[in-house]
Amino acid sequence: MTKIDEIYMSEALKQAYEAFENDEVPVGAVIVHNGRIIARAHNQIEMLKDPTAHAEMIAITQAAAYLKSERLLGCSMYATIEPCSMCAGALVLARVKRIYYGAKDPKTGACGSAFNIVNSKKLNHRIKTTGGILAKDCGSLLTEFFRKQRKRGKK
Numbered sequence: 001m002t003k004i005d006e007i008y009m010s011e012a013l014k015q016a017y018e019a020f021e022n023d024e025v026p027v028g029a030v031i032v033h034n035g036r037i038i039a040r041a042h043n044q045i046e047m048l049k050d051p052t053a054h055a056e057m058i059a060i061t062q063a064a065a066y067l068k069s070e071r072l073l074g075c076s077m078y079a080t081i082e083p084c085s086m087c088a089g090a091l092v093l094a095r096v097k098r099i100y101y102g103a104k105d106p107k108t109g110a111c112g113s114a115f116n117i118v119n120s121k122k123l124n125h126r127i128k129t130t131g132g133i134l135a136k137d138c139g140s141l142l143t144e145f146f147r148k149q150r151k152r153g154k155k
Contacts, residue, residue: 006134008037011078012030015040016042017141024042024043024045025045026043027042027043027055027056028055029041029058029079029080031059033066039060041062044058056083056090063094076099079100080102082112083099083101083109087110092125100130101132104132104135111127112129
């Protein structure tokens with residue numbers, strides 16, 4: 001883990017805090033291309049009433065629009081939690097070069113925890129992954145959110 005990885009993950013965490021403030025599961029993501037953040041997003045599932053409105057999916061759409069391409073060649077994603085199978089599959093299809101994530105997701109993580117979609121030999125693209133970047137901060141935010149939700153009788 002490098003200092004620049006921590007800087008980019010901090011930007012993803014800012015997005016996660018925005019989700020937290022909007023009563024969304026606090027996940028944030030940024031996509032970096034040539035050393036520049038080209039997409040920033042947070043979960044918007046509740047707001048949009050859309051089960052696909054994960055931070056990673058929204059960031060992929062933004063980055064594709066920015067690059068004017070369905071291929072995110074040379075791009076890296078920084079996500080505050082290990083991407084799920086939907087997001088991991090989309091990242092493979094987009095040909096993202098690297099995924100960096102904060103907290104592991106032992107229940108639904110698809111970068112090696114529950115599944116390993118991003119490195120499946122059955123697919124024609126594999127993604128290098130690095131987990132654990134600012135993991136404590138990322139995990140603590142999720143823990144706080146769900147603790148708050150349980151107190152309110154939600155989730």
